[in-house]
Amino acid sequence: MSEENKAVVRRAIEQVWNQGNFAVVDELIASDYIGHSSMPSGETHERDGYKQFYSILRQGFPDIQFSVEEQIAEGDKVVTRWIARVTHTGEFQGISPTGKCGTITGITVERVANSKIVECWTNADDLGLMRLLGVLPMPEKVAR
16 A cells, blocks of 8 residues: 555645646645645645645745655555756746756655545645745854
8 A cells, every 4th residue: 555655645645736737636636635834824624725725825836846765665655765856937926037957955754644635734845945035144153
């Protein structure tokens, strides 16, 4: 079952997140989906919440591409360590486009039931993202 669950998660990453194919959301995301995120948006509920979260992210970073660096599954849980490559060409959380390119890293734990993602916990490098966008300064190097 773990390998089948990994395939569901990889399909969501590739088809929805990387290709922007909303047509498969109903196939891959449960109607009672709950998403927990480190982003300020917090929780998302149901398929519509999933689609809205994706749309907000894609609006700010239309070229976003996720790469799976590592994936582990046990029982109904799939853990994915990922890197997203982005260019900030649209408004994101009130931040005007900067044109800056970079990467965001994160780890997502997804619970899969009946071949659908029903719950998700994501911790991303939000601090790194804010630094990339110029909202927060890069730390100064400490002299030794």
